Amino acid sequence: MYIRRVKTSSGATAVQIAQKRHGKREILEHLGSAHDEVTLASLEQVAREKIQAGQMAFDLDLHTDDTTTAPAKGVDAGGGLVLHGTRPRVLWEVLEQAYERIGFTGAVNDEVLKQLVLARVIEPTSKLDSLRVLAELNVENVPSYATLKRHLARCVPDNWRDLLSSAAYRFAADGGAVSVCLYDVTTLYFEADEEDELRKSGFSKERRIDPQILVGLLVDRHGFPLELHFFEGNKAETRTMIPVLDAFRDRHQVQDMLVVADAGMLSWANIQALEEAGYQYIVGSRNAKAPMDLAKTFATTGNHFADGQVIETTTELKKGTESSRRRAVWQYRLAREHRDRLAREHRDRRNHTLQVQRAEDIAAGRKAQRKARFLTTGQRKSLTVDYEAAKAAEQLFGLKGYVTNTSMKVLSGAEVVAAYHSLFEVEASFRMAKSDLRARPIFHHTRDAIEAHLTIVFCALAVGRHLQTATGMSLRRIIKTLQPLREGLVEINGTIATIPAALTPEAKEILKTLPEKSGH
Known part of the structure; x- marks a missing residue:
């Protein structure tokens, strides 16, 4: 490795750490730009x-491209120069401004909470290790671990989660009202062996047997988080939606609310509860409903559909109960590109093949008898595979259904489909929470500690989604671009001065896209 100096377009001298690998120069880090000799020497x-x-201290000099040296730290350089270190101030200020822009500082004026949230965005780790992250960032007033625990203990008594959720809603509403919300549920597991009243083993989306909790997340149509709740690990997903929606509506007095959820939330009990509470909804239907819902369409026009065609019909949510009929919208869709179309067909055909194979294995006695699609009912010796039903199911490839209580005057069929397709945003938020922000696994044991942890994750998720929406870049790319940009802290004749970081072109583009620009 060596020190490289290069002139910039502004006339300054940028200082970089570089190395040569296989004959090619590789820039490892930009340290900043200097407009005078003192700044240059400190960089x-x-x-x-x-x-x-x-490295061991040998009496050898490192030479730059221009063979200029400077005195060691703490040595008078003819101008009383003392180096105090560097810090990635650009990244910290971008995150800090996003946190304040959302309104979290005004909702909960707690510096320790803010530091923990931003540290999780930069490097997700344990609460104790977050102190190391803050120290490496050269953040002022890094708390002790005892102070950290004392502050987080206020989360539940001071109702932080509700206050921060209200701030997130005000930011998302931007003077209006958020009337379309997307809801989904995921599971977060614990590194623990024993269950308790909250942490219980249940159906895991990660196929784990560890104790877990269910987390219900409500976001707007852009994926920005509005509400987060958690439930016992063995609670049915369908029983989580109404409590979350009620808490959200009561807190913000939202009227004419439309909620979008996937087929996992579709149950007659859920639909009744949503309607009794006055909610409008769009819920994914199950493909097994298609033959009944589209029977008249198949009889009159056959099973050929144009790409993007929308079919209006009704569906019976409770078998044999006419009063359970609701509006159903079905759409046949071929992807615009041939590759996507083949991928969809391959997925449908693969699932279809597996279902037929399972029915054949049960009928042949190779697997234990249980309910399976395309398997006729009866005793073990009389079980057969219904190949006609399997063949009929092939005509459903490419169809997707949606159940809603909105009228056609409020939302057309195409608008219902478009609203449901926004559901991928909540899935993207869950992916960010689990991967980029590492909300799992959870090591806490008490309900209050779990709530404090999820409150930090909620705020970090809001900061991350806001920055992604504003810049059009992934959170990882934003951090990777801004983190190497470090400003220097030097003392010159008793006065502390900062040497601004040299901004790369990509960093400048990120700063331009933000609602409030950094002071760089």
Whole structure:
């Protein structure tokens, strides 16, 4: 590794740490730009310390491209120069401004909470290890672990989650009202062996047997989080939606609310509860309903559909109960590109093949008898595979159904489909929470500690989704671009001065897209 100096278009001198690999130069880190000799010398000293970190101290000089040296840290450089270190201030200010822009500081004025949220965005880790992250970022007033625990203990008594949820809603509403919400549920597991009243084993979306909790997340149509609740690990998913919606509506007094959820939330009991509470809904239907829902369409026009065709019909949500009939919208869709179309067909055909194979295995006695699609009912010796039903199911490839209580005057069939397709945003938010922000596994044991953890994850998710929407870049890319940009802290004749970081072109583009620009 070596120190590289290069002139910028503004006339300044940028200082970089570089290395050569296979004959090609690779820039490892941009340290900043200097407009005078003192600044340049301090930046080079920062570079030397980084290169020499962890190495034995030999009496050798490191040379830059222009063979200029500077005195070591703490040595008078003719101007009383003392180097105090560097910090990635650009990244921290971008995250800090996003946190404040959402309104979290005004909702809960707690510096420790803010530091933990932003540290999780940068490097998700344990609460204790977050203190290391903050120290490496050279953040002022890093708390002790005892202080951290004391502050987080206020989360439940001071009702932080509700206050922060209200701030997130006000930011998302932006003076109006959020009337379309997307809802989904996921599971988060614990590194624990024993269950308790909250952490219980149940159906895991991650196929784990560890104790877990259910987390219900409500987001707007852009994926920005509005509400987060958690439930016992063995609670049925369909029984989580109404409590979350009621809490959201009561807190914000939202009228004419439309909620979108996937087929996992479709049950007659859920539909009745939604209607009794006055909610409008769009819920994914199950493909097994298609033959009954589309029977008249098949009889009159056959099973050929145009790409994007929308069919209006009704569906019976409770067998044999005419009063359970609701509006159903079905759409046949071929992807615009041939590759996507083949991928969809391949998925449908693969699932269809597996279902037929399972029915054949049960009929042949190779698997234990249980309910299976395309398997005729009866005793073990009389079980057969209904190949006619399997063949009839093939005509359903490419069809997707939606159940709603909205009238055609309120939402057309195409608008119902479009609203449901926004549901991928809540799935994207869950993926960010689990991967980028590492909400799992959870090591806490008490309900209050779990709520404090999920409150931090909720705020970090809001900051991440906001930055992604504003910049059009992934959160990982934003951090990867801004984190190497470090400003220097030097003391010159007793006065602390900062050396601004040299912004890369991509960093400048990120800062331009943000609602409030950084002071860089």
